[in-house]
């Protein structure tokens with residue numbers, strides 16, 4: 305079975321490509337490398353001793369897509385390609401809507417033309433918005449996301465629902481990720497943010513490796529046990545395996561009456577301070593930090609109800625916070641400058 309993975313050179317995509325290859329899938333990666341390096345694909349090939357068909361191209365470019373679908377027989381698409389910087393999306397919303405929404409519509413249109421009907425979408429817990437109480441469960445209505453980035457994820461989920469109603473052959477899954485962290489245990493592939501990291505773990509790791517002086521903890525006056533926010537941190541290898549479980553399930557379904565939605569999370573929340581402590585304990589590296597004001601748009605706490613994925617996909621996260629810290633550190637310390645060294 306041939307799987308087209310858009311954004312497959314990125315953080316979650318590269319780990320998923322590795323798991324797909326190990327499961328015997330043939331993988332074609334389409335990535336414009338706007339936030340990644342082809343080195344990630346080379347390392348995946350080394351780790352798996354298998355080859356990937358890599359195409360440098362853009363989902364916003366209809367001709368690039370047409371070339372891929374004309375040249376390759378595609379059975380299923382896993383669509384990671386997107387811009388994901390929450391803060392930037394507030395400053396440049398049109399860039400995000402163009403890339404994430406228009407890019408997805410181009411891709412779905414090209415799939416329809418070439419009668420490719422299996423689709424797995426990288427959605428996010430952010431689609432639950434501020435209104436829904438945690439833990440988030442898939443039966444809750446879509447909320448109002450706190451950023452244009454989140455809005456793009458919500459819109460694409462809705463586009464998939466409409467496309468599903470109009471085409472009986474179309475089978476789609478929206479996977480709502482919580483907070484993926486960690487790296488492949490080899491330390492060969494991992495998260496390689498460009499510039500100043502937006503997310504907690506890459507920042508912690510860069511402080512520990514000496515690239516940044518200290519971490520800023522955004523607020524310690526939240527109504528949580530230690531005053532810092534709680535999130536559902538999930539090992540990226542568990543998340544990658546979740547995609548394989550989703551694909552294995554999707555191909556067994558003859559039809560889907562509606563888009564299948566699954567939370568991919570652990571079902572527990574961990575505070576920012578507990579992350580810092582766990583990182584220090586597991587790595588022996590101090591993480592100096594200072595507490596500052598809250599970051600706009602941050603919710604005090606959320607985590608997943610992860611029962612549906614367990615029951616239906618037979619998937620559950622199995623790696624703990626300690627493994628997440630060890631693997632983050634192995635990647636960061638082996639590759640202090642990411643893939644560019």
Ligand code: NAD
Nearest residue numbers: 311314315316336337338339340362363384385386426428
């Ligand atoms: P990433 O930036 O590492 O990967 C995205 C990849 O898509 C990159 O390789 C980038 O070059 C590529 N890309 C972007 N726009 C493209 C385009 N127009 N055409 C072709 N390639 C393009 O990000 P990631 O963390 O691996 O995230 C993957 C997906 O998961 C994204 O859709 C993201 O929104 C979603 N997601 C991520 C998180 C997270 O915390 N990392 C959480 C929830 C959802």
Ligand code: WQD
Nearest residue numbers: 390428430483502503504507520521522533535576599602
């Ligand atoms: C986690 C916690 C911060 C950095 C984001 C997106 C979400 C999803 C995952 C894509 C929060 C605190 C962080 C720092 C800190 N992405 N923090 N100092 O905001 O839960 O989720 O990534 O879909 O849509 O919003 O993740 O890693 O940015 O923050 O104190 O330097 O760490 O305040 O409590 P977040 P994060």
